Amino acid sequence: MSTQDEATDGTQRDGTFGDYGGQYVPEVLMPAVEELTDAYERYVLGNEDGFVDDFRARIREFGGRPTPLSHAENLSAQYGTDVYLKREDLLHGGAHKLNNALGQVLLAKYMGKERIVAETGAGQHGTATAMACAYLDMPCEIYMGRTDVNRQRPNVFRMRLHDADVNPVTVGSGTLKEAINETMRDWATNVEDTHYVIGSIVGPHPFPSMVRDFQAIISEELREQARDQIGRLPEAVVACAGGGSNTMGAFGAFVGSASLPGHPEGTHEPAPEVDLLAVEAGGSSLGVDEDEGYAPNSASLSTGTEGVLHGARTKLLQTDDGQIVESHSVSAGLDYAGVGPELAHLVDEGRVQPVNVDDDAALEAFHRLSREEGIIPALETSHAVAYLEHYEGDGPVVVNVSGRGDKDLDTVIEESAAKDIDGAPTMEVFEE
Amino acid sequence: MSDASDATRGRSDLAAAFDDEPALVSYVAAGDPSPAATERYVEALVEGGTDVVELGLPFSEPVAEGTTIQNAIKRALDAGMTPDVYLDLVDRLDVDVPIVCMTYYNLIYQFGEEPGPEEFVAAAAEAGISGFVVPDLPVDESGPLAEACREHGLDLVFIVAPTTTEERLERMLDRTTGFVYVQGRLGTTGARDEVSDDTPDALARLRDTDAPKAVGFGISSGEQAREVVASGADGVIVGSAYVDIVAEGAEAGDPTSEVADRLRALADELKTGAVAGVPEPEHK
Structure with a gap:
């Protein structure tokens, strides 16, 4: 990667924060992670094709920013x-979740991706992603632990109303951790046309930096x-x-x-x-x-x-x-x-x-x-x-x-x- | 890596396991459903013709695995498998083939007093492990583990995926020792009925690579093993098909010896298939 330089803001562009961060994902996903890093640098950091202007306009008009x-x-x-x-x-x-979900779904469109997957715990990120996908006309699949599906029914209804598929995850305790695992597996299977909208400042670089920038x-x-x-x-x-x-x-x-x-x-x-x-x-x-x-x-x-x-x-x-x-x-x-x-x-x-x-x-x-x-x-x-x-x-x-x-x-x-x-x-x- | 310690351990080295004929690499999850059963199962797999044992050290978040191996890992963890129990099990194993540890990076990283891979690699070498496959550790992050492996004479095997770019492939081959793990299809582990169309292409672009090439992800029958070897592979890697047998046995409460018989029979079928796949003119 041509991204090992220190950025003007002091963070390392290889995705490390001191001892933390990095890119610990299966090889099958690494080319997608590299492609995303490149897209993050060009569209988000570089405002290529006016991406950031587009995002800022949409988060105002669709999202209702600024919040008081x-x-x-x-x-x-x-x-x-x-x-x-x-x-x-x-x-x-x-909830704040739309800032990131809208940013990433829009970025996926700029990248030419054709499908969105996301994990959700309480259902707020899943709902925000489903909203953004309906708004931007992208097919959307949400992975949610079985336990969370049962205890967060209203958000499951909202995701379905936005025409997102909701896949309950039954392994383990059926909560967020398992939902992330299963979304990564989906991404590994459909990596060529799919973008994974991670819901927090976690995951491999560039997700922690990119989600922070949208939020x-x-x-x-x-x-x-x-x-x-x-x-x-x-x-x-x-x-x-x-x-x-x-x-x-x-x-x-x-x-x-x-x-x-x-x-x-x-x-x-x-x-x-x-x-x-x-x-x-x-x-x-x-x-x-x-x-x-x-x-x-x-x-x-x-x-x-x-x-x-x-x-x-x-x-x-x-x-x-x-x-x-x-x-x-x-x-x-x-x-x-x-x-x-x-x-x-x-x-x-x-x-x-x-x-x-x-x-x-x-x-x-x-x-x-x-x-x-x-x-x-x-x-x-x-x-x-x-x-x-x-x-x-x-x-x-x-x-x-x-x-x-x-x-x-x-x-x-x-x-x-x-x-x-x-x-x-x-x-x-x-x-x- | 043929240093003196390999000889004293009485194990053939990983790359050499591919020398004579196509190698069968067989995976089971250690401790599924108990450490004692795993000992018997590994012996049976070797009796059936296994050339390299890939012994899974169960991690709570196995992101590269399909349902079959996820469930195996859960059974093993529920039965009390830990890195210490794993190393004892490896130490006890009385087989004459190399054993590769397949696990996720956090377990390697946490072992011992100081964070980092050094202590686990040292302990694994001591117990008789010949190398590592770490599916959540891409070549980009593999520096510390590669160095520890070099220091202790262990191999580090990288997984080449259908999506791997040429530039990444070069970096991986630079660091690869032992063999190249060719991921035969997109997605996660799990038995499939057909060999993926991606497999011949994956092997074709590795044609000039010196290290032996073994194909995994989705192989479950002797016919598939034959097909993969006929496409140019030096070996086949099989996991979920064995784990299915272990799971059925555990569910039905079958005696360990009966499950071991079935594993031996499948290993034999796979090995026979792999050998049958060798193209005649190139038979060594």
Whole structure:
């Protein structure tokens, strides 16, 4: 590859972030990965054929960008510090996922690909990909673990309504990890005409960089809005972290690695004075149960160890032997044993601070934001909101509201009753 | 690699296994359904004419495998297979053919105290492994493992796919030792009824390669083995067809000896087919 040079933004164009990243995929996929790397460099980084202009226009017109930066007045009064919410819940589809899905499906069109496959956990990425494929007229197949299909029915209906095929994956625990494995197998079989739209900043290079670039439109907007509305950059940005796509979306422009051309002047300069907090799912407790091959959490940034999974070297929840364990979170979208290699690197560098909150705290925060601000957040987002209870900085803090919580209502009502969660309303309005 | 340690281990070396006639490379997943059964199965495969044993070390995320081998890996992991148990099993195996370890990179990388491949390669060499096939490690990322293999006199086998470009092929052949693993079709492992149309083309472009060429992915019968060798292969690699036999035996609760008999019979059929495929004028 002619891409070993260091890019102007400081990331290595061979796809490594310090010790992390790389391209650990079967040989059958490597030519496609190389082809994609070339397309990423030409269309995304180089705006060839006006790709980026096209993307920016479509994410405005179809996606509804820019999303607002809302001042959370009641939470601000409660915490004695200004809390702002970056409203990705208002993006079309109800989550940040469309930024990436639209970018990749559009790129696949520019590359002349004829078919899209994608994995999905909670169904948000699958839904966003199905939406983008309907909009851009591309055939679409989604792989989703059997367990997730059953617990995320509304999103399965949405994907089907957009005419995407949904393939349940029955092996293993039937969740995101297995869905990624199966999508990679499909890609290996149909690699010549198919593009794999990975849903997070994970996988082999160029996916972690490319997904970050599409998502970092969040932090690019946020910087402009902070300047206009607050008159300064925020003291801190808080985002939940599973695989890490909304996280790097919210952090990318502040870190300085975001590389999508056409951004407003000055919005991609590194801003080391802004604290970046990645809130992971603490689940029911931290650590890995070696004997059971299970982690009752998804805190790979806080507690994981270095290893190789799904195409990249990164931090993982694994046994001492290197078997990947089943993770857990009340939030399906954070329930993953790995994390994006760039986030792992930024944590090692001390640029991003990993923290975590447990299932119960996330449920409490779900109710708090719903009650106090009139915004029902996704359970993923609720982890970021929950961290405000521990936030000690002064100055304005921005929480990235990565998605809305309509998809989580059944889980939240059930779990809140079972666990007697503080601040949960009673649901005694229904007849018995 | 014919250094002194090969002789003292009493094993033929990997490339030499292809010298006399077309080689049969046989895969099973270690520990499926138990380490003791695997020992018997490997012996039976060798008795049936296997020239190289490809012994899978099960990893929880086998992205290159079809359903058959995914299920085998799950059975083995559920029965307690670990890298340590695997190495003990290799150490105990009493067969006179080279054993190749087929696994995914994270297990090699995590083994021992320090991250990196060195410790596992050393332990594998000690246990009697002759080389590695690592399906999620493309040549681009293979530097550290290749170096550790060189240091311990082990071979590193790369998989050439139908999609592999000429430029990538050259880089892979530069690093290939032992044999070239020719992936006969797109997709994942799994038994198929027909030889893929891609196979003759794949072999044709490797015609000038010195290293022996073995074709895998989808071969399950003696007739297919004959066809592949007739197309120019120096060997055939078979996995899922054996694993199907192991799975049926495990499901029916058949005695290990009966399953071993069936494996021996299939190996014999495959080896006979492979030998029958040698084009007459080029018979060595």
